[in-house]
Amino acid sequence: MDELKGDCANCFGLCCVALPFAKSADFAATKDAGTPCRNLLADHRCGIHDQLRQKGYPGCTVYDCFGAGQRVSQTVFRGVDWRTGERQKMFAVFPVVRQLHELLWYLAEARRLDPHDDLGAAYGEVERHTKADPDAILRLDVAEIRAKVNVLLLRTSERLRSSAKSYRGADLIGARLRNKNLSSADFRGAYLIGADLTNADLSRADMIGADLRGADLSGADLSTCLFLTQPQVNAARGNARTKLPAALSRPAHWTEVPARRR
Numbered sequence: 001m002d003e004l005k006g007d008c009a010n011c012f013g014l015c016c017v018a019l020p021f022a023k024s025a026d027f028a029a030t031k032d033a034g035t036p037c038r039n040l041l042a043d044h045r046c047g048i049h050d051q052l053r054q055k056g057y058p059g060c061t062v063y064d065c066f067g068a069g070q071r072v073s074q075t076v077f078r079g080v081d082w083r084t085g086e087r088q089k090m091f092a093v094f095p096v097v098r099q100l101h102e103l104l105w106y107l108a109e110a111r112r113l114d115p116h117d118d119l120g121a122a123y124g125e126v127e128r129h130t131k132a133d134p135d136a137i138l139r140l141d142v143a144e145i146r147a148k149v150n151v152l153l154l155r156t157s158e159r160l161r162s163s164a165k166s167y168r169g170a171d172l173i174g175a176r177l178r179n180k181n182l183s184s185a186d187f188r189g190a191y192l193i194g195a196d197l198t199n200a201d202l203s204r205a206d207m208i209g210a211d212l213r214g215a216d217l218s219g220a221d222l223s224t225c226l227f228l229t230q231p232q233v234n235a236a237r238g239n240a241r242t243k244l245p246a247a248l249s250r251p252a253h254w255t256e257v258p259a260r261r262r
Contacts, residue, residue, distance in 0.1 A: 001247065004067045004105045011069030012081040013037075013044035018091035021059060028056030034091050044081070053253060061253065062234040066101035068094060071130050076137065086134070093134050099142050100130050103149050106208070106227055109247075110156040113226065122152055157206045157226055161186070178216075212236040 017040065020033040031037055039047045039057075046052070052060045072094050073079065082090050107123040126149065129140055163184035170190045178198040182205055189209040199219040208227040213235045222228055223243040230248050238254045 001105065001108050003071075004101060004108060006065045006067060007070045008045065010074055011044065011065075012073045012083075012090075013040050013046075014069045014072060014082070014090070014094045015063060015065055016040045016044075016046065017082060018094045024059075026057070026059030026062075034088065058253075061251070062231055064229070064231045064234070065098050066105050068098035068101040068130075071101065072097050075131055076134055089134050089138075093137050096137050096140060096142060097130050100126055100140075100145070102229075103146060104130070105229065106153055107149060109227055110153055114156045114159055118152055119156070122149055153208065153227065157186070157188075157208075160226060161204055161206060207232065217242045 013036070016037040017035070018033060021027040021031050023030045029038065037046075039055075041047050046060070048055045048057070052058065072090065073081070076093060076097065077085055077090055080086075103126050104123060107119055107126065111119045111123065126145065129137065129145070161184040165182075165184065166186040167190045168186050168188045170187075172195050173191050173193045175192070175195045177200050178196045179200065180197075181201045182197075183201045184204040185202075186206045187210040188206055191211050192215045193211050194214040194216075195212075196216050197220045198216050200217075200221070202220055202222045203224045204226060205222075206226045207222075207229075210232065212232045215236045217233075217236050217238040219239065219241040221243045222233075223245055225245060228245060228248065233244060233248055234251050238251070240254075242250075242254070244250060
């Protein structure tokens with residue numbers, strides 16, 4: 001799924017320009033949509049890429065475009081960057097394609113886990129949308145596309161999980177779930193912000209849309225989680241004993257040992 005991973009060398013720094021962010025614990029400064037980040041260089045690269053967390057931009061280390069940046073830069077706008085091309089249209093197209101690429105990532109994962117023709121057809125349809133001309137992309141009803149895809153993802157999830165245990169949309173902020181057997185549970189849209197999941201068994205748990213910001217995954221088994229994404233992992237805390245799916249990377253900030261809870 002390399003085409004669904006961000007390739008900054010083939011992007012025009014779109015996430016650093018098109019998207020807004022507000023001064024907070026995640027960003028050291030406020031930036032309006034369509035305004036280049038103060039750290040963006042002339043070659044579209046980040047000037048503080050290796051020091052984002054130290055410089056007050058941990059939000060940038062969490063973000064992932066799922067490959068939408070290079071798709072918009074090189075396919076939709078044919079290599080013409082925003083400095084010389086249709087900048088406002090490019091900035092409007094990017095977040096739409098990013099949503100479509102996230103759906104493609106889920107569909108690709110579903111096909112890997114439980115291949116069948118419906119998933120392949122849906123993947124092809126969504127992928128065609130990402131290659132359309134800018135005006136066609138801006139006319140898309142992404143909510144409708146997402147709803148259709150979600151039906152297929154739910155079907156896949158239900159086939160693969162052996163448990164009916166559901167925490168869908170649950171408020172589990174700061175919950176103490178360490179050492180819990182949560183295998184095959186449904187955590188779709190659950191709020192797990194700051195939750196203690198130390199040594200928890202999350203095998204085959206459905207994690208679509210679960211908010212894992214600041215969650216402690218030290219020693220947890222997420223190796224066979226369903227639909228766990230890199231941004232979710234990047235937003236959490238973990239250590240060398242945390243087990244991740246093979247398709248995901250261990251975040252650099254996980255080299256820090258999470259504080260022991262009392």
